[in-house]
Amino acid sequence: MRSHLKICISKPGLDRGKRQKTGTLPSPEAQVGRFDAEYAREKLISMFVCEELPFQFVESQGFKEYSVALQPGFNTLGRLQKKILNFCQVTGHTGEIMPQNVKACLNNWKLNKILSLIVDNASFNDVGVTYLQRRLISWKSSVLNGEYLHIRCCAHILNLIVKDGLKEIDHSVARIRDAVKYVRSSNSRLPRFKACIAQENIPHKSLVCIDVETRWNSTYLMLVAALKHQKAFELLEMQDKKFVEELNKERRVPSIQDWDYAKSILPFLEMFYDATLHISGSSYVTSNLYMKEVFALGRRIQQYHDDDDLNISLMASKMKAKYNKYWGNAKTINMLLLIAVVLDPCHKLDYVEWSLVNSFGAEVGGELKTEFSSCLHSLCNLYQGADKGDQDDTLSQPSASDKGKDIYDMGLYRRSIGHKSNPKSELDHYLNEDRDPDDKPLDILGWWKVNLNRFSVLANMARDILAIPVSTVASEFAFSMGGRIIDQYRSSLSPKMVEALVFTKDWLKGDFCSSLAPENFEELEKVEQDLILSEDITYLVGWCTKL
DSSP states (O other), X not given: OHHHHHHOSOOGGGOOSSOOOTTOSOOSSSSSXXXXXXXXXXXXXXXXXXXXXXXXXXXXXXXXXXXXXXXXXXXXXXXXXXXXXXXXXXXXXXXXXXXXXXXXXXXXXXOOOOOOEEEOXXXXXXXXXXXXXXXXXXXTOOGGGGTTOEEEOHHHHHHHHHHHHHGGGHHHHHHHHHHHHHHHSOTTHHHHHHHHHHHTTOOOOOOOOOOOTTOHXXXXXXXXXXXXXXXXXXXXXXXXXXXXXXXXXXXXXXOHHHHHHHHHHHHHHHHHHHHHHHHTOSSSOOHXXXXXXXXXXXXXXXXXXXXXXXXXXHHHHHHHHHHHHHTSOGGGOOHHHHHHHHTSTTTXXXXXXXXXXXXXXXXXXXXXXXXXXXXXXXXXXXXXXXXXXXXXXXHHSOOTTTTTTOTTOHHHHHHHHHHTOOHHHHHXXXXXXXXXXXXXXXXXXXHHHHTTTTOHHHHHHHHHHTTOOOOSHHHHXXXXXXXXXXXXXXXXXOHHHHHHHHHHHHHHHTTOOOSOOTTOHHHHHHHHHHSOTTOOHHXXXXXXXXX
16 A cells, blocks of 8 residues: 555645645535635625725735635636836937837847837927837838837827817816815815805705816816806805905906806817727727727817807817817828727728718828728738748648648648638628627627637737727826826835836736726715815815825
8 A cells, every 4th residue: 555655646635735626625514615606705795894895905916816826717807908118217308319218128128029109299209209110120020111100199189189279268267266276275165165055956966176277187077066066156256255355366256158168168178088088098998999089079179160159169270270280181190090990890991981081071081091991901911921921830840640640631721721811801701791789888809809710810910909009198107196206215216126116016916006096086076075064174185195
């Protein structure tokens, strides 16, 4: 028996030090256990209730890793991934220095194939992208000669467009801002304003919020909240003399005309606000949304430009001029972003062709359609060649076990038949199929994963093109909740140490980030409602800081 135990392969009773599979531990009271998802869910809820844990805890990376350790079958939903490759100190923000740092990063990671570069709209970025484009061409690793390498940050352009438009009604917005500042600047003023809300029977529970003048999205949120309480402000004007006196020192109390201006532009700003949120996501595909938002915004700006209201028309005119500077010129259209729309099963080619003609006219739109068709097929040919190269490697190196079995070379024949299929036929097959319904969200990455066997070339294209980010906003928050600002403790460390900390944290935590950001005014307003009428503003600020 001793000799047998030494040579026995299984030895189930002696493998106590090794990791055991789920449900293999013997139990005197029960049979072999099996993982029960419903039972585990009940115990998880019980733990959260008893230990008073925040519900957001289940989204943390540590909890996910711990769950995988307990139950290897636990699998989280796949998402679009983003990783920081470099976070270093630069000697200057010029068009000559910045690309040198990017080039060094590419060399360190041995990356010689770059599909696109998304950058803010700045002159030194244009110079830097041109330099990198030449380098990639010299490396013979550019896609379509790097012609569509440069992608401008969509959120940054939206910000420029809205800011130009808001200048036309700046005085009206400033007067409403002064009124909001008055009621939020003192503990004694806020209760009086709440009393006015109660007297006017305003059903909205949220309170007004102060905006940041340099961030138009916070101005939009301020106007949304202020318009809900317009009657309360008008009542406060009649009951509080200090309110009138203080506001008349600089400008004056908001008039009916000011409120009407704010009310008329709110749907316009909401369109830009929603578009910014859509294209700034980092956990889902955004490249297929870029041109859809661009075309939709162009149509809406034109509608407001033709409005009978002179103020609305002037504001839209300013926005249209800025819009045309970046998106109204046919030569500035990036074809890769149009291909991303085609790779969306809900839209495909018809929507792109219609949008080009609708936005640029029949003549220019027709030329763009021809150019786009040529670019689409060229890219298909490029990916078809890469896919064929992989298949040739497989064909040229048959395994030893296959030799002698397939004496009629039927496997070789079937694979060679597959080579005769050209990218156009696969593309035509995809485009001729019915579009998927767009009445509910579609997991576009999941769709291409399921249809990989049917559209192998297009699936490889979708894998690369749909991963293109169209905004740099989300990546800025990977460094800190405050955006690009490094806290005082990290800034006192050496650049190498800061790089190591930021880099390691990003890779360890993955794409997880806290959903509670300073922009979540609605969440802060809910907290504010839970406080008593004579709330302590200092306490509120301190509580928010701890979040």
